[in-house]
Amino acid sequence: MATSTFTTRPELLGTHGMVASTHWLASAVGMSVLEAGGNAFDAAVAAGFTLSVVEPHLNGPGGDAPLMGHRAADGHTFVICGQGTAPAAATTDRYADLGLDLVPGTGHLAAVVPGAFGAWLDLLARYGTLPLADVLGPAIGYARHGYPLIPQAVATIMSVAGMFAEHWPTSAAVYLPHGAPPEPGARFTNPDLADTFERLLAEAAAAGPDREAQIEAARRAFYEGFVAERMVTYTQGTAVRDSSGRTHTGLLSGEDLAGWRATEERSVAVPFGGYEVHKTGAWGQGPVLLQQLTMLEALGVAELPDGPELAHAVTEVAKLAFADREAWYGDAPDADVPLDVLLSPAYAAERAALVGPDAADGLQPGSPGGRTPRLPAFLTAPGAGRTHEGSAGTDALGTEPVAGVGEPTVRPDGLTRGDTCHVDVVDRWGNLVSATPSGGWLQSSPVVPGLGFGLPTRAQMFWLEPGLPNSLVPGRRPRTTLSPGLVLRDGAPYLAFGTPGGDQQDQWPVPFLVRHLLHGRNLQEAIDAPTWHSTHVPSSFYPREQVPRGLVVESRLGADALADLARRGHAVQDAGPWTLGRLSATGVRADGLLRAAANPRGMQGYAVGR
Numbered sequence: 001m002a003t004s005t006f007t008t009r010p011e012l013l014g015t016h017g018m019v020a021s022t023h024w025l026a027s028a029v030g031m032s033v034l035e036a037g038g039n040a041f042d043a044a045v046a047a048g049f050t051l052s053v054v055e056p057h058l059n060g061p062g063g064d065a066p067l068m069g070h071r072a073a074d075g076h077t078f079v080i081c082g083q084g085t086a087p088a089a090a091t092t093d094r095y096a097d098l099g100l101d102l103v104p105g106t107g108h109l110a111a112v113v114p115g116a117f118g119a120w121l122d123l124l125a126r127y128g129t130l131p132l133a134d135v136l137g138p139a140i141g142y143a144r145h146g147y148p149l150i151p152q153a154v155a156t157i158m159s160v161a162g163m164f165a166e167h168w169p170t171s172a173a174v175y176l177p178h179g180a181p182p183e184p185g186a187r188f189t190n191p192d193l194a195d196t197f198e199r200l201l202a203e204a205a206a207a208g209p210d211r212e213a214q215i216e217a218a219r220r221a222f223y224e225g226f227v228a229e230r231m232v233t234y235t236q237g238t239a240v241r242d243s244s245g246r247t248h249t250g251l252l253s254g255e256d257l258a259g260w261r262a263t264e265e266r267s268v269a270v271p272f273g274g275y276e277v278h279k280t281g282a283w284g285q286g287p288v289l290l291q292q293l294t295m296l297e298a299l300g301v302a303e304l305p306d307g308p309e310l311a312h313a314v315t316e317v318a319k320l321a322f323a324d325r326e327a328w329y330g331d332a333p334d335a336d337v338p339l340d341v342l343l344s345p346a347y348a349a350e351r352a353a354l355v356g357p358d359a360a361d362g363l364q365p366g367s368p369g370g371r372t373p374r375l376p377a378f379l380t381a382p383g384a385g386r387t388h389e390g391s392a393g394t395d396a397l398g399t400e401p402v403a404g405v406g407e408p409t410v411r412p413d414g415l416t417r418g419d420t421c422h423v424d425v426v427d428r429w430g431n432l433v434s435a436t437p438s439g440g441w442l443q444s445s446p447v448v449p450g451l452g453f454g455l456p457t458r459a460q461m462f463w464l465e466p467g468l469p470n471s472l473v474p475g476r477r478p479r480t481t482l483s484p485g486l487v488l489r490d491g492a493p494y495l496a497f498g499t500p501g502g503d504q505q506d507q508w509p510v511p512f513l514v515r516h517l518l519h520g521r522n523l524q525e526a527i528d529a530p531t532w533h534s535t536h537v538p539s540s541f542y543p544r545e546q547v548p549r550g551l552v553v554e555s556r557l558g559a560d561a562l563a564d565l566a567r568r569g570h571a572v573q574d575a576g577p578w579t580l581g582r583l584s585a586t587g588v589r590a591d592g593l594l595r596a597a598a599n600p601r602g603m604q605g606y607a608v609g610r
Helices: 024-035 040-054 092-097 116-127 132-145 151-166 169-175 191-205 211-223 226-237 254-258 287-298 308-328 345-352 502-506 509-518 523-528 559-567
Strands: 012-014 017-021 067-071 076-081 263-265 268-272 275-279 423-427 432-435 485-489 492-498 532-534 550-553 571-574 584-588 594-598 606-609
Touching (some): 017 024, 017 040, 024 040, 024 423, 024 606, 040 132, 040 423, 067 492, 076 116, 116 132, 191 226, 287 308, 287 345, 287 502, 308 345, 308 509, 308 550, 423 492, 423 584, 423 594, 432 485, 492 509, 502 509, 509 523, 523 584, 550 559, 584 606
Parallel strands (some): 550 571
Antiparallel strands (some): 017 423, 017 606, 067 076, 076 263, 268 275, 275 485, 423 432, 532 550
């Protein structure tokens, strides 16, 4: 059964540049930078800062931002890690003393070093050409003079308005400006954020005319100067209510902030269908996409019909890859994360042999190199596999609903639209950028007084059980779900792609890549095609819910296909026709034309270019 090639929009083609993102304003800002002579790296930074203003429920300047890039001039492919680390004081004993078996999903105790600001500045300094003022200016304008607040942001504010009013007055001051949530589409401003950005530019200008010196001065002001001082004073000095149902102060210190810098790292890659697909290392979940692709090649995916056969195969390899993620991934020493074996064709063939005609049950991590896998005890203890019906979650005891937990606007059933952000850029020289900024969500971390933004709550992704690759250790990065991606063809730039979606960030792209790289669909056709994801795997976010054999499917796959998947043993949930996936992509066609496409679901993502 083949799915329709209907598209909501054309795939864009041009020669000058392309930007695709989860918000039309960010796409337009990025394109304006390309028009002004900037390169893809300049445009991505400008779009990223714009996203931090116009999608405050999905990301912020104090969030996280893994970035990937390819410089066409010399074929250099790289990762810039904008994932901050755990505070020095964040030990498992500290949380145990507080009576916690999970890091809360909201509030000060979940805060790690904010990485997004440093990552954007690092990308600009290393690979950009424009001054910081040029790429930060549009974000300042939107924060100062206003932008239309999208309905999803308003809905998020409404969901936490009571908590803001009662427990987080600094957030209420920004997001309940007249004691109530703004109206959808209302002109919304954040003058404190504009002031913060403008003061950072003033610090930059004081460093003199040199572009790199200005960028470094702004970085120091954020991580060692006035921004750092306000973050530490607030988190250490003011207890706030979090998802445990109690109030706590934070652990982040000035030394944590001053000692952190974004780092450039090598990507990891596997061949697939004549292409090379690149992701971050195992401190992120990106290698699970690579594992899925290698298993699918072992299963002969190119010959599978696009319908229930493909959906079943993709779902089953996802369950195997994500089980490996739980057992083996994290920011641990290389000796503890056998990534080379996990990505090898021999291991993929061994794992693919486990895929049968019916939906498998349980988590089945493999034994790379003969090593014995170990899953977190929380996932195998009585009560593991519990589910929740709403986006609020429960407290640490599984009793009272709380607001703002997890990667908060993504429900396991896919019915709530959005979470996180994404931007892809290609310029006329063939440079590529893929970036997935997130964290610092308005609903998960209270606004720092005077700064206009909150902190990342990514520490909730650590396990408090010692000895696991993703166990909480001071100075480690939590294993993030944020997962930009690049594709090369014969070493040349081909595609930047990605999606928001928490754990789905490395599920929704799999059918997209199969349909585009193997089936020959253009970018928009592959993005628009009906998709699915498994909820069998445990969530990376508090309270770590999972649905055994759960499979969420867009109804456009067809009633017969959904029935077929149910007969195979999948716990199928019909998510409606247009609910899943937030993909965007930009790239270079074989004839040198630039191309781009963006997700129509949610009615806010757009691609622009010429």
